[in-house]
Amino acid sequence: MEQTVNPDNAPLAAQLRQLSESAAELAAQADVAGGVAHGQPFLIMGLTVFILACFVGYHVVWRVTPALHSPLMGLTNAISSVIVVGAVIALGAAEASGFSKVLAFLAVALASVNIFGGFIITRRMLHMFKKKG
Amino acid sequence: MENFAALVYLAAAVLFILALRGLSHPESARQGLLLGMTGMGIAILTTLMLPTVSGWFLIIPAVAIGGGIGTYIANKIEMTSLPQLMAAFHSLVGLAAVFVAAAAFYNPQAFGIGTPDDIHLSSLIEMSLGLAIGAVTFTGSLIAWGKLQGKISGKPVVFGGQHVLNAALGALLLVLIVLLCITESGVFFWSIALVALALGVLMIIPIGGADMPVIVSMLNSYSGWAAAGIGFTLHNNLLIITGALVGASGAILSYIMCKGMNRSFFNVILGGFGGEQAAGGPSMEGRSAKIGAAEDAAYIMKNASSVIIVPGYGMAVAQAQHALREMGDILKKHGVDVKYAIHPVAGRMPGHMNVLLAEANVSYDEVFEMENINRDFAQADVAYVIGANDITNPAAKNDSSSPIYGMPVLDVEKAKTVLFVKRSMGSGYAGIDNPLFYADNTMMLLGDAKKMTENIIKAFE
Numbered sequence: 317m318e319q320t321v322n323p324d325n326a327p328l329a330a331q332l333r334q335l336s337e338s339a340a341e342l343a344a345q346a347d348v349a350g351g352v353a354h355g356q357p358f359l360i361m362g363l364t365v366f367i368l369a370c371f372v373g374y375h376v377v378w379r380v381t382p383a384l385h386s387p388l389m390g391l392t393n394a395i396s397s398v399i400v401v402g403a404v405i406a407l408g409a410a411e412a413s414g415f416s417k418v419l420a421f422l423a424v425a426l427a428s429v430n431i432f433g434g435f436i437i438t439r440r441m442l443h444m445f446k447k448k449g
Numbered sequence: 450m451e452n453f454a455a456l457v458y459l460a461a462a463v464l465f466i467l468a469l470r471g472l473s474h475p476e477s478a479r480q481g482l483l484l485g486m487t488g489m490g491i492a493i494l495t496t497l498m499l500p501t502v503s504g505w506f507l508i509i510p511a512v513a514i515g516g517g518i519g520t521y522i523a524n525k526i527e528m529t530s531l532p533q534l535m536a537a538f539h540s541l542v543g544l545a546a547v548f549v550a551a552a553a554f555y556n557p558q559a560f561g562i563g564t565p566d567d568i569h570l571s572s573l574i575e576m577s578l579g580l581a582i583g584a585v586t587f588t589g590s591l592i593a594w595g596k597l598q599g600k601i602s603g604k605p606v607v608f609g610g611q612h613v614l615n616a617a618l619g620a621l622l623l624v625l626i627v628l629l630c631i632t633e634s635g636v637f638f639w640s641i642a643l644v645a646l647a648l649g650v651l652m653i654i655p656i657g658g659a660d661m662p663v664i665v666s667m668l669n670s671y672s673g674w675a676a677a678g679i680g681f682t683l684h685n686n687l688l689i690i691t692g693a694l695v696g697a698s699g700a701i702l703s704y705i706m707c708k709g710m711n712r713s714f715f716n717v718i719l720g721g722f723g724g725e726q727a728a729g730g731p732s733m734e735g736r737s738a739k740i741g742a743a744e745d746a747a748y749i750m751k752n753a754s755s756v757i758i759v760p761g762y763g764m765a766v767a768q769a770q771h772a773l774r775e776m777g778d779i780l781k782k783h784g785v786d787v788k789y790a791i792h793p794v795a796g797r798m799p800g801h802m803n804v805l806l807a808e809a810n811v812s813y814d815e816v817f818e819m820e821n822i823n824r825d826f827a828q829a830d831v832a833y834v835i836g837a838n839d840i841t842n843p844a845a846k847n848d849s850s851s852p853i854y855g856m857p858v859l860d861v862e863k864a865k866t867v868l869f870v871k872r873s874m875g876s877g878y879a880g881i882d883n884p885l886f887y888a889d890n891t892m893m894l895l896g897d898a899k900k901m902t903e904n905i906i907k908a909f910e
Contacts, residue, residue: 358684359571366677369690372466373697380472382793382818385702385800386531388472389669391485393538395465396676396695398489399549401458401496402560402683406552407511408502409559416555421511423548426541428515429522434538435486436523437531442482444528444807445475447814 387441394434400427450500457495458687464488465691469698475813492687501559528808529765532797533597535665540590542672543649546583547642549679550576554638560683566633572682573633577626579678580638581645586671588649593664596653597797603658611655612719618648656717659762659839661797662706663717670699702799709793709819711845711856738874741892743904746833746868749892751909753830753866755786757822759859760802761795763836763872767898770809773835776902777811779909788825789816790832790859792840823860832864836898838871842883852881867891870901 380388403423406416464484471481497505526534553576557563562572595601622644629637656664677692679685707714750756758777764770777787789811795802806816817825826832834841837859844851845858861867862885869891885891894901 357571359575359681362681362684362686362689365686366681366689366693369462369693370697372690373469373694374701376466376469376694377698377701379470381474382705382791383800383803383813383816384472384475384478385705386535386798386804387478387482387800388469388698389535389665389702389799391468391472391482392669392673392695392698393535393542395468395485395489395691396542396672397545398461398465398492398691399542399545399676399679399688401492402549402679402685402688403545403552404493404496404508405499405502405683406549406556406559407507408497408499408504409556410501410503412556412559416552416559417507419548419552419555421507423545423552424508424511425515426545426548428512429519430515430538430541430545431489431519432516433519433523433534435482435489436520437526437534438482439479440523441528441531441804441807442475442478444804444810445478445813446807446810447475447812 384442384445387438387445390434390438390441394431394438397427397430397434400424400431403427450498454495454499455686457491458685461488461492462687462690464491465694469694528804529768530598531804532661532665532801533594535798536590536594536597536668539665539668539672540587540594543583543586543588543590543668543675546579546672546675546679547587550580550583550682551638551642553679553682554635562682562684568633570630573630574626575678575681577629577638577641579675579682581622581626581641582671582678583675584642584645585649585652586668586675588646589653589664589671590649590668592650592653593661593668596658597661597665605657606654611651615648615651618644618651622648652718655719658797659794660710660717662794662799662801663703663710663714665798666699666702666706667718668699670696670703673697673699706794706799709857711853736887738886738893739891741868741894743894743901744908745892746894746901747905747908749866749868750780750785750831750833750905751783753780753785755788755825755829756780756831756833757826757829757861757864758787758789759832759834759837759841759861760789760791760806761835761837761840762797762801763838763870763898765796765801765805765836767836767900769835769899769902770805770811772899772902772906774806774809774811776906776909777815779906787815788822790819790822790826791816792819792837792857792859795837795840819857819859826860826863829864830866832859832861832867833870834861834867835870835902838883839881841885842881844881844884848884861885862888862890865890868894870894870896870898872897 403420406420407424465488468481468485471477553560557568563569596603625637625641673692673695677689680688680692780787789806791802839853841859841861843862845853845856867890886893
């Protein structure tokens with residue numbers, strides 16, 4: 317870079333260099349901070365996320381109109397099958413015993429029944445709720 | 450890639466929250482559902498892209514088989530069978546959670562939580578929780594499904610020492626979890642599963658059919674907690690967030706259902722309600738009820754200026770919703786104001802009646818929740834009660850010896866005339882007689898809900 321810099325731009329180049337140095341410094345600090353976060357057991361982070369999500373769920377669900385409580389159940393049923401993510405990881409793992417593969421296969425299939433079934437039945441229900449006249 | 454996946458999972462979680470928020474109104478609900486589907490789609494696709502997921506050759510068929518079955522069932526099922534379908538779906542989430550926990554137990558490296566004989570302690574605890582809740586959800590939902598489908602009797606099954614046995618099994622579960630954490634032996638892993646499976650059965654069999662709205666909601670909640678437990682095990686925030694959302698949702702629905710019956714959650718869970726011992730209140734023997742015919746009902750309604758229709762589980766059983774809507778349409782043509790009143794626990798799952806009326810093309814702005822319509826009964830000419838009983842029982846308001854005393858009910862007796870469609874003069878699920886049958890302004894229409902409504906339609910002409 318520096319070879320091609322013409323004299324007019326020299327101060328700019330110096331500033332740039334300074335900037336990149338401080339960026340590197342910041343990155344190093346972030347690494348340390350990241351390390352601390354990794355050092356913390358996942359349980360604490362998970363629990364934080366869990367409790368906050370419970371509050372979000374509480375407030376969002378109270379706003380659901382009672383007329384749509386059945387579709388709510390269909391939708392929550394579909395999204396709770398997001399455990400398929402865990403099952404896919406287990407099924408796709410390279411070094412795995414046959415038994416754990418069978419378990420993971422069944423889990424993926426069962427969760428898929430729910431994902432497709434849950435979303436479709438919810439869609440069917442919601443398409444019936446119409447205002448007429 | 451791992452960081453990218455975590456961000457996509459976060460986006461998926463936000464989409465799920467927005468999907469739930471969409472359900473605050475029927476107009477925004479369909480768009481919300483699309484957001485939910487998008488969230489699920491990106492979560493699965495991103496997982497497939499993870500470097501640790503090496504081959505898709507088993508994943509694709511598993512998704513295809515499961516997805517095919519799910520699509521088929523959801524397209525075929527009758528709307529009246531919705532409660533049992535939900536119970537069946539909850540059982541699958543529970544079983545899937547059991548399998549994922551087991552897969553993690555036998556292949557912990559895949560999730561970075563240790564090696565087969567050296568799994569991190571916290572992961573073992575979380576795994577056993579996900580496993581136990583999943584197993585309880587599985588068998589509990591299966592029993593609920595059987596009761597709703599009529600495969601097993603809806604009557605509560607009670608026996609001596611039931612609660613002691615359940616408590617003992619619960620304690621045993623805790624002991625087994627501790628043993629699993631110490632020994633990491635597969636024997637204890639599967640023992641936890643077996644005990645939890647048994648507990649699921651024992652917890653639901655004492656609960657009567659009419660309490661199913663609470664149970665279906667509770668199992669909905671459990672399926673969420675099971676997913677969250679698996680999320681903790683696999684260190685996956687998306688599963689934790691979604692599990693918490695679903696868990697909270699089911700818990701709120703259970704609460705609303707319990708409030709609709711004026712019973713505590715524990716009272717429902719302990720079960721036995723609707724058995725022999727629940728009968729109470731003064732006997733109505735010897736009092737006479739006025740029994741009318743379809744023609745009388747048609748005449749009264751045609752000359753009314755407002756009719757409030759009160760549907761209950763009997764309407765669902767008789768599949769009377771379409772005939773009911775037709776009757777409403779004819780009445781509206783005659784200039785009669787027609788509204789529908791929904792009690793929170795009418796039917797066998799939350800919102801059951803709303804879905805059936807929507808299926809029959811009833812506009813959702815004609816359908817009102819209890820607290821929004823109860824005042825209107827005093828001004829109504831006719832209350833047409835079809836397939837409902839206990840939710841209209843005035844004894845809940847004025848007879849402190851009644852088992853349902855204190856339960857919020859629809860004030861149908863305040864209407865000028867109450868037309869009560871009922872198969873026979875028998876009592877409701879709780880074995881409670883309804884003084885409404887013998888009131889001066891009540892006319893009993895004895896017969897099948899659908900047939901009676903169709904006969905009324907014929908009589909209009």
